[in-house]
Amino acid sequence: MLHVIAEFTARPGQEEALRQALEEVLAPTRAEDGCHEYTLLGDAARPGHLILRETWRDDAALDAHFGQPHMKRLIARFDALLAAPPAIHRLRELG
Template sequence: MSTVIHVLAQFKVQPEHIETARNIFAKLIQHTQQEEGCLSYMLLNATQDSSSFTFVERWASEDALKKHEGAAHLIEAVSNIGSLLVQAPDVQTYREV
């Protein structure tokens, strides 16, 4: 069994805050891609709904993901994005089978 952890994190942003959210996400991506254990970290924007974003992440291990969850840049981004969302983010983790 692979130790790689995959994460899908979906965000629904209030339409009037899309550009602000994009800026927060861009800063988060820049810092996260430099983290040890980050294999891939990309953001998708739905073609049918520009206020819908999904992070697609790959982490080398659960430990790497846990370190990311405690990283100052993630905590700051979560704090800044919270009031811009329509609903709470949907974050799911997966392993390859």
């Protein structure tokens, strides 16, 4: 299993637009082969800071995810929505 934490920080004034854009990809991503979890979380202490908690079967499933049409549309909007590039952490269980 591959676990991913993806962190997004909205540009000022784009907080709601970012949340909506990320919500739009939830259902199609959850339907992808190899996706075990895809959960959007909000940071209560930092409005505009959103986190996706993901679990994938393997690296190949995650790599295929980035090629999906819904993800290409989302990524194309990042310049307008994000204050900085997303931080994507690929993690594996160690114990």
